[in-house]
Amino acid sequence: MLPIIDIxxxxxxxxxxxxxxxxxxxxxxxxVGKSTAAYILSCILSKxxxxxxxxxxxxxxxxxxxxxxxxxxxxxxxxKLPEVxxxxxxxxxxxxxxxxxxxxxxxxxxxxxxxxxxxxDFENIxxxxxxxxxxxxxxxxxxxxxxxxxxxxxxxSNSLLSYHSVNNFVEVISQRxxxxxxxxxxxxxxxxxxxxxIFEKLKSKFRRIISLPYxxxxxxxxxxxKEVRSLDFIxxxxxxxVDFM
Amino acid sequence: MHExxxxxxxxxxxxxxxxxxSKFIVYIGQIQNIELEVFKAALSEEVHDLxxxxxxxxxxxxxxxxxxxxxxxxxxxxxxxxxxxxxxxLPEAIYVxxxxxxxxxxxxxxxxxxxxxxxxxN
Numbered sequence: 001m002l003p004i005i006d007i008x009x010x011x012x013x014x015x016x017x018x019x020x021x022x023x024x025x026x027x028x029x030x031x032v033g034k035s036t037a038a039y040i041l042s043c044i045l046s047k048x049x050x051x052x053x054x055x056x057x058x059x060x061x062x063x064x065x066x067x068x069x070x071x072x073x074x075x076x077x078x079x080k081l082p083e084v085x086x087x088x089x090x091x092x093x094x095x096x097x098x099x100x101x102x103x104x105x106x107x108x109x110x111x112x113x114x115x116x117x118x119x120x121d122f123e124n125i126x127x128x129x130x131x132x133x134x135x136x137x138x139x140x141x142x143x144x145x146x147x148x149x150x151x152x153x154x155x156x157s158n159s160l161l162s163y164h165s166v167n168n169f170v171e172v173i174s175q176r177x178x179x180x181x182x183x184x185x186x187x188x189x190x191x192x193x194x195x196x197x198i199f200e201k202l203k204s205k206f207r208r209i210i211s212l213p214y215x216x217x218x219x220x221x222x223x224x225x226k227e228v229r230s231l232d233f234i235x236x237x238x239x240x241x242v243d244f245m
Numbered sequence: 246m247h248e249x250x251x252x253x254x255x256x257x258x259x260x261x262x263x264x265x266x267s268k269f270i271v272y273i274g275q276i277q278n279i280e281l282e283v284f285k286a287a288l289s290e291e292v293h294d295l296x297x298x299x300x301x302x303x304x305x306x307x308x309x310x311x312x313x314x315x316x317x318x319x320x321x322x323x324x325x326x327x328x329x330x331x332x333x334x335l336p337e338a339i340y341v342x343x344x345x346x347x348x349x350x351x352x353x354x355x356x357x358x359x360x361x362x363x364x365x366x367n
Contacts, residue, residue, distance in 0.1 A: 006361075007255045007362065008360070078247050095334075104337065105311075112337050121250075
């Protein structure tokens with residue numbers, strides 16, 4: 001019998017071929033600030049490039065809250081992503097679930113990834129930033145399988161628990177990709193002298209390590225892209241990121 | 246219409262995987278809620294230069310509860326137009342709107358009738 005083929009697999013390949021850079025913001029540890037980091041870095045990068053910020057936390061999406069937007073897609077030979085701020089486009093499962101609760105098994109995760117890449121129009125997008133839930137299971141494995149050239153930006157907070165989890169995560173990921181690009185140490189306090197010591201061991205695994213400070217009243221910056229860009233640490237982060245990219 | 250995106254995906258699959266075939270059967274899962282005439286119109290634009298023939302077959306959606314094992318059909322669920330529209334774009338939106346009619350669990354599996362598949366035939 002001749003093989004039956006899912007049409008979405010080839011569609012995904014064609015879609016990603018046209019995107020210059022795909023960045024996966026990830027960590028095995030919860031609560032380290034992946035979504036906040038993805039949001040802040042998208043605010044920075046969208047100053048000069050067309051960014052699609054994609055919420056791949058299908059059962060716990062939060063980027064629509066960080067962006068403070070209820071904008072949704074329009075139909076045009078697929079779905080056209082809303083531009084929530086100049087050069088910053090957005091994709092989330094909430095377009096279809098309206099932020100209602102959702103429980104999914106692993107094969108559903110794979111189906112959603114394939115479906116979104118089949119129907120979403122990423123035309124002219126220069127950088128796709130994918131925010132992920134804390135996991136080393138199906139979602140990350142599917143990203144490794146389908147998005148072969150993606151860069152991994154791993155987020156950790158400054159704690160032994162986070163270090164332990166991220167260390168194992170890096171071990172797993174590095175067996176499948178060489179693109180461990182960036183380690184983001186997040187929510188760092190300025191008076192924390194031990195900030196980087198334990199993470200020195202991970203230094204050789206990444207091209208670069210950056211740190212993002214703890215931000216007081218982060219909620220006050222939701223949906224305020226210009227205000228995020230004017231935070232005092234942004235200039236240095238922008239320099240680090242742009243140089244490195 | 247996202248039928249155009251699906252038509253493009255179908256063409257990409259044919260041109261990359263099936264250079265040596267000209268007849269295909271396209272299986273359309275029921276929960277995709279595809280408007281077949283729109284899909285065919287989109288396909289006629291996409292594949293008119295390929296000299297191929299396509300047969301379409303809708304696959305009824307069968308759902309099985311992972312908790313009590315009860316099997317039920319998508320078209321028995323009485324979903325609203327808005328709910329079907331969400332499922333049309335992203336079939337996994339079904340997990341927002343549907344529960345097992347017997348045990349009310351939201352842990353179920355779409356056994357058949359999800360997605361679009363293609364196979365050549367002789």
